Amino acid sequence: MAPSTTPPLQTVDRALQVLQSFSETRTSWGVSELATAFDLNTSTSQRLLASLASRGFLIADPQTRRYSLGPAMWRMATLWERTGGLARLAEPVLADLAATTDRTATFTTPDGMHVRCIAAVDGAAGPVRSHPLVGDLYPAHTGATSRAYFAFLDPLERRNMFAGRPFARYTELTEVDEAVIEQRFDETYRDGWAYSEGEYDQRTRAIAAPVLLGTRPVGSISLVEPKRVVSDDDVRDHVSALLEAAQALADRLVSRRPARPPASRAS
Template sequence: MAEAYEAERVDDADDLAPPAPGVLQGADRALLALLCFTERRPEWGVSEMARRHGWDKAVAQRILTTLASRSFLICDSATRRYRLGPAVSRLARVGEHSGVLPSLVRPILAGLLRETGESVVLNVPQGAGYRCAAAVDGTGPIRYTAIIGAVMPGHAGASGHAIFAHYPEAEIRQLFGATPLQRFNDHTVTGLDALQDRYAEVRDQGYSVSHGEYDEAVAAVSAPVFQAGAVAASLTVIGPATRVSRAADRIIELVLSGAGEATAAFGS
């Protein structure tokens, strides 16, 4: 546990930098405390938060208590540990409905469209699938058209692989191991072990390429987009199999670059 904690401190060392001129220190500290809550570390104690930022313990206590008073945090009365509260969920819903993610990545999607001529999609995880959050259609009479809001199966295709490859193994088994995985054609990955092998390959490469796993006429290249150290979405170039497969090497480079820009836009 100590080694994991130290690794986390090193990874987020920029958080320890002093606030920029004109920034209210108290508000900055409260926001830094909120940003410490991640999927990997959903709970914090006062002493841990103080050590994380080099704060006095009394300062950390006041910050966490203030956040809890406005329902941004909840304190477990038994363990005295804090986790995110309902106010955060409310803001997340507002952000979802106000189109925050699409507005952040729209220039990136447009740039990839210009470079590749193919459709570009930002997908976000939803249960055992992924949902199209933003998209631009490719050029030409034969192209892939994405439908905003459409939910696709997570085990079939590059977009899902790029997302779920970064989930813990136990969660993967919970999401995909309860029922048999649907086979859409001979290219679909339907075995849980085979799916885990694919995910290991995606993590090693940093991207995913699929050839007709959901629709045999379609190929795609996808890379993960991260936020606060966890996968938040995948950025995908998708189109007719013959064109995308032929240009795969170049598209991979462009998608990786775009995913890096999207990760930066998401604040990571």
């Protein structure tokens, strides 16, 4: 069925624009401030914010009279995550990448000092392991899949996470020296992607890239292949496709369509 071309209801669309306007740098709105930003009069702005607060999507600070995100947003986000919403969003991007490259494509998200695979699509070469990849944890200090996420965290935040921790050695190629691990993070940040071969699993090699919302990583997307498979191309030949897929997934995560405030002042 073709998508509907019916324009959105103005009041509903405006409320959704307000919710989407919150960010790490925009954590609250005042009535007059919102009115100016969205070209509304103050009474419309007040009713809009109060309506969202009445349903728990916003909360009002009685002292400052500013509105910030409320518990209904947390409930909706938790429900979406628990029902596999993020994995479903990633799977079409992974399927295209796997079909283009003939490799297994995965998407991982942070889980403490690891990243966890939440979606995977096998390429033409078949699965890289005898068990499903979804649910697997990858340690922060080794392998391209983890490095592509942790390299893009704020360096101070990352060093505080890593400081003084012992690092397990999984194969003879696993690096456990903290200074060298940091150097590899810096290289990955400069390059924009990571490569590993046998660091975590001696049977596989991978390339990976961060999925970024602005400058903040939310996960990593990877191409993985068994080392025993002989191909006409090298997995690193597909870096461009990998980076395009990472951007495509980031666009899906933010519903990349500019929200336009109303053109004329509401009455």
